[in-house]
Amino acid sequence: MSVSQEKFKEMLKKKGLKVTNQRLLVLEVLSGNRDRHMTAEDIYELVKEDYPDIGLATIYRTVQLLLEMQLVDRINLDDGCVRYEIGQNLYEDAHGKHHHHHLVCKECGKVLPFKDDLLEELERHIEEETGFHVLDHELKFYGQCRECREKQNSTEKHVEV
Amino acid sequence: MSVSQEKFKEMLKKKGLKVTNQRLLVLEVLSGNRDRHMTAEDIYELVKEDYPDIGLATIYRTVQLLLEMQLVDRINLDDGCVRYEIGQNLYEDAHGKHHHHHLVCKECGKVLPFKDDLLEELERHIEEETGFHVLDHELKFYGQCRECREKQNSTEKHVEV
DNA sequence: GTGATTGCAAACTTTTTGCATCCGA
DNA sequence: TCGGATGCAAAAAGTTTGCAATCAC
Numbered sequence: 327m328s329v330s331q332e333k334f335k336e337m338l339k340k341k342g343l344k345v346t347n348q349r350l351l352v353l354e355v356l357s358g359n360r361d362r363h364m365t366a367e368d369i370y371e372l373v374k375e376d377y378p379d380i381g382l383a384t385i386y387r388t389v390q391l392l393l394e395m396q397l398v399d400r401i402n403l404d405d406g407c408v409r410y411e412i413g414q415n416l417y418e419d420a421h422g423k424h425h426h427h428h429l430v431c432k433e434c435g436k437v438l439p440f441k442d443d444l445l446e447e448l449e450r451h452i453e454e455e456t457g458f459h460v461l462d463h464e465l466k467f468y469g470q471c472r473e474c475r476e477k478q479n480s481t482e483k484h485v486e487v
Numbered sequence: 488m489s490v491s492q493e494k495f496k497e498m499l500k501k502k503g504l505k506v507t508n509q510r511l512l513v514l515e516v517l518s519g520n521r522d523r524h525m526t527a528e529d530i531y532e533l534v535k536e537d538y539p540d541i542g543l544a545t546i547y548r549t550v551q552l553l554l555e556m557q558l559v560d561r562i563n564l565d566d567g568c569v570r571y572e573i574g575q576n577l578y579e580d581a582h583g584k585h586h587h588h589h590l591v592c593k594e595c596g597k598v599l600p601f602k603d604d605l606l607e608e609l610e611r612h613i614e615e616e617t618g619f620h621v622l623d624h625e626l627k628f629y630g631q632c633r634e635c636r637e638k639q640n641s642t643e644k645h646v647e648v
Numbered sequence: 649g650t651g652a653t654t655g656c657a658a659a660c661t662t663t664t665t666g667c668a669t670c671c672g673a
Numbered sequence: 674t675c676g677g678a679t680g681c682a683a684a685a686a687g688t689t690t691g692c693a694a695t696c697a698c
Contacts, residue, residue: 458592469620
């Protein structure tokens, strides 16, 4: 909601790139769906509502651009397509790197975000021990969400089927 | 090297599946390249040396099977193809879940393994806080490896080009 | 012998690219 | 005006699938 479109426009101009309707709409769709993890196709369908002529290739080119500008993050949930979510850099309270992790339910596929800064300590440890300079990380937990667990427990009791 | 082929054969028989040359060779190639993170194509090329008639589809079907049997792990380094590496379950000192993480160099693409059990504490924390039952995790660090860092420093000093 | 397995080719999915056209600055 | 941006269609790349032939048991 409070994503700064003006900031985005400035960033584009500073790079000598053009402010187009398509770019603004992709950003808008991403910022209006911060809670979802959107595939290129998802974004395409939503942008088409406002701009029916847009092509899927433009979506791919735009998310690529947004990635390079570090305005979105890439998430791979191993379901065959890459997902994108808007980062923190266009918000007023920007901090640079944002680090939330993903809890992926193996049963229903739901993805929950989870915040934790525990890894910062580990990153320092890695740098000391291996000389590898950590810039970013990606952490996914796979398991069973509470709902699926409860569903399983109740069917176990009733032995349905 | 010390991977137990006998254990694998037994596991296959127990599931009513057949022990084929192709399956044994895929396993052999994976266990002979524990340090690499192999794509289906990589495995295909290596198995072909011993068994030129094998088809790529068989590789895909076999790694799928090995995944279901929990004998290999899947790694996605976001370079467009899924990678596989042999797990611990066929080794004598098997522990079930093995947890090493991956340090991915953004410059040269090299992948270094890194062992750490820090996440176990975090997993308990997640279960308490969210009710999400963690079964497995995947952690990747992106950054710059020591060699690329050193290379960069030396070119910065000499200002080559 | 019989059903699982395989190799091949075709299909499928996601993403990228070439190119003529269009449009923002 | 003019070079970057777009839409379209084709291509690319990785993976899956249908099917007849083959092989393990």
